[in-house]
Every structure is written in structure tokens, then in C-alpha cells.
Amino acid sequence: MSRPFAIVAIAICALIWGTTWFAITLQLGPVDPIASIVWRFGLAAVVLFVGCAVMRQSLRLTRAQHVAAIGQGAFVFATSYGFVYAAEANVASAVVAVIFAALAFVNLVLFRVLAGQKAAPGAWLGAVLGVVGVAVLSLGQLSGAGAGAAPGLGVAFALIAVMASALGNWFAWRGQQAGAPVIPATAWAMAYGTAMLALYGVATGVEWRIEPSAAYVLSLLYLSILGSVVAFALYFTIARHRGYAQASYISALTPPIAMVVSVLFEDARFGWTAFVGLALVLAGQALLIRAPKA
Numbered sequence: 632m633s634r635p636f637a638i639v640a641i642a643i644c645a646l647i648w649g650t651t652w653f654a655i656t657l658q659l660g661p662v663d664p665i666a667s668i669v670w671r672f673g674l675a676a677v678v679l680f681v682g683c684a685v686m687r688q689s690l691r692l693t694r695a696q697h698v699a700a701i702g703q704g705a706f707v708f709a710t711s712y713g714f715v716y717a718a719e720a721n722v723a724s725a726v727v728a729v730i731f732a733a734l735a736f737v738n739l740v741l742f743r744v745l746a747g748q749k750a751a752p753g754a755w756l757g758a759v760l761g762v763v764g765v766a767v768l769s770l771g772q773l774s775g776a777g778a779g780a781a782p783g784l785g786v787a788f789a790l791i792a793v794m795a796s797a798l799g800n801w802f803a804w805r806g807q808q809a810g811a812p813v814i815p816a817t818a819w820a821m822a823y824g825t826a827m828l829a830l831y832g833v834a835t836g837v838e839w840r841i842e843p844s845a846a847y848v849l850s851l852l853y854l855s856i857l858g859s860v861v862a863f864a865l866y867f868t869i870a871r872h873r874g875y876a877q878a879s880y881i882s883a884l885t886p887p888i889a890m891v892v893s894v895l896f897e898d899a900r901f902g903w904t905a906f907v908g909l910a911l912v913l914a915g916q917a918l919l920i921r922a923p924k925a
Contacts, residue, residue, distance in 0.1 A: 644865045644881050649888025651858040652724035653896055655716060657850035662842050664716035665832045670841065670851055672708050673825045675859035679818035682860075690815045699806030700819040707799030708824025709831075714792035722785030728889035729764070729905075730789040731882045732912040736762045737797040745801055757918030764911030767904055803867060813867050821859070886912060 658667040683690050692700065718727050736758035799820075806816045832839070841847070866881065886909055894900070 640865045640869055641881055641884070644862050644869070645884035646888065647857050647862045648881065649728070649885040650892055651854055651862070652719070652728045652885070652889045653892045654850045654853050654858065655719050656724050657846045658854070659716070659720050660842060660847070662840055662847065663832070663837045664720070665713065665828055665835075665837045666839055666841075667851070668708075668712050668716060669825055669828050669832060669839075671854050672712075672821045672828075672859060674851075674855040675863075676818055676821035676825055678856065678860050679814060679821065679864075683815055683818060688812065688815060690818065692811055692815065692819060693809065695809040696806050696811035696816060697819065699802050699809055699811060700816050701823045702802030703799050703806065703816070703820035704822070704824030705799070705827055706795045706802060708821050709827045711792045711795040711799060712824075713828065714788045714795065718785045718788035718792060720785070721781040721788065723893050725886065725890040725893035726782075726785070726905075727789045727792075728882075729886040729909060729912060730786065731793055731796075732761050732764065732886060732915075733790075734793050734796055734882045735915075737793055738800055741797045741801055742804070757915040760915030760918065761912050762915075764908040764913075764915060767908035767911060800870070803870065807871055813871060814864060817863055817867055821863075 658664070658671075680690065715727060739755065739758050803816070803820070806820075807813075831837075841851075869881075890905070890909065
């Protein structure tokens with residue numbers, strides 16, 4: 632992957648994901664979040680499958696590649712997004728976006744423990760700064776909410792989503808090691824994650840419906856096509872060339888966009904802790920980007 636292409640891909644991915652955090656809030660309401668996620672990734676999986684067929688790209692995977700795709704789907708598209716939607720029902724979308732900046736640190740730790748991958752000291756310092764920034768912002772949300780208030784639950788859900796996403800990244804890396812092509816593997820992972828959530832929804836009595844409003848339908852299409860098909864295809868492509876820990880730098884570029892969108896459309900108000908946390912996150916990401924590969 633050439634450097635100019637990588638820069639453009641990162642910018643596109645950050646811009647899309649920076650706005651999807653708010654788009655998710657338009658999915659919250661009469662429709663059960665589990666149903667909304669199933670519609671989102673089900674549609675995205677169909678688009679990817681059709682795209683592979685049109686481009687004559689084989690969808691066949693080996694047994695090891697399917698196992699990796701199952702793990703990726705379970706943690707990225709089912710567990711992580713299940714908790715993301717639950718988090719956004721309790722806290723401003725921009726807060727969830729900033730918390731996801733901790734993904735870089737979690738990826739560094741997870742890939743060091745499970746895959747034996749090493750990172751330069753500067754990368755660890757940058758990741759730690761990002762975690763401190765996330766902690767400052769999260770504590771600010773909790774202190775302003777009061778004991779037992781919903782924002783605390785939202786922060787907890789977002790942190791669980793980050794952990795699940797990191798595990799999903801590891802399974803995606805396992806698929807890469809097994810030789811799985813990125814687009815077919817992503818299509819299968821989305822399909823598996825969708826199937827798992829659908830089974831969970833059936834077991835828990837989810838009502839399968841679509842809200843016939845412009846806001847819901849347009850946000851669903853945006854989240855499915857741009858937020859899922861385009862963004863995840865770019866993300867996993869970058870991850871394969873730059874590493875999964877480094878690809879998560881994108882998660883630190885989205886908070887400023889998400890915060891602006893949240894202020895404009897959610898009437899969100901952020902205190903000094905939010906801006907200190909954001910500054911620490913961005914400083915940490917600057918160190919991560921500059922750190923050489925070890």
C-alpha cells in the first residue's frame with residue numbers, strides 16, 4: 632500500500648466513522664437496537680457478497696479462514712456493536728467515539744500477549760497517553776452524572792465494546808495469517824455476526840421491524856454502505872499493510888469530528904475534562920504515528 636493511498640484511506644475512514652457515531656443515535660427509538668444492527672450488517676454483508684460476485688472474486692474460504700471469520704464476526708460485528716448501540720442510548724455519541732481511542736492501546740497489549748508482536752517504546756507511550764485521555768473524559772462524564780446515573784452505564788458499555796473490538800481484530804489477523812482475502816473474509820465475518828445477533832434476537836423476543844421514517848431509513852443506508860462496507864473494507868486493508876495496532880490510529884482521528892457533530896445535532900455540551908481528554912488522546916496518537924515499527 633503506497634503512502635498517499637494510505638493517507639487518503641485513513642482520512643476517508645476517519646470522516647465516515649466520525650459521523651457514524653451520531654448516525655447510530657438516529658437508529659435508537661421504536662426499533663430494538665439488536666434489530667437495527669442486524670439490518671445494518673445484514674445489508675452490508677449482502678452488498679459485499681454481491682460485490683465479490685460482480686468482481687469475480689472467490690468467496691470460498693478454508694476451514695481455518697472460516698473459524699477466524701466466525702471469531703471476527705462474533706466480537707467485532709455482534710458483541711462490540713451490540714454494546715456500542717447500548718452505550719449510545721446512555722451517553723453522548725462523541726463520548727463513545729473518544730473512548731474508542733483506547734483501542735490502539737488495547738490492540739498493542741493484545742497482539743503483544745497473543746501474537747508476540749512488539750512495538751516501539753514511542754508507540755507504547757502514545758497508547759498510554761490515549762488511555763489517560765479516555766480516563767479523564769470518562770471520569771468527567773461520571774463525576775457530572777452522579778451515582779448510578781445512566782452515563783456511567785454508557786461508559787462501561789463503551790469500554791466493553793472496545794475490548795470486544797480488539798479481540799475481533801485479533802481474529803481478523805488470524806484470518807490474514809491463514810491467507811483469507813480481505814473483502815470475502817469481511818463479508819463472511821459480517822454474515823456470521825449478523826446471524827449470531829439474529830439468533831440472540833429470536834431467543835430474547837426482539838420485534839423485527841423497520842421504522843418507516845426518513846431519518847431511520849437514511850441513517851440505516853449510511854451506516855450499512857459507508858459506515859460498514861466502505862469503512863471496514865478500508866480499515867481491514869490498512870490493518871493488513873500497516874498492522875492492526877497501527878490501523879486503530881483511525882479511532883483517534885474520529886473524536887474531533889464526532890464532538891463537532893454531537894454539539895451541532897445532539898446539543899451536547901462538553902466541559903474542560905472533555906477537551907483535556909481529547910488533547911491527550913490526540914497527543915498520544917501523534918506519538919503512535921511517529922513511532923517506528925519494532
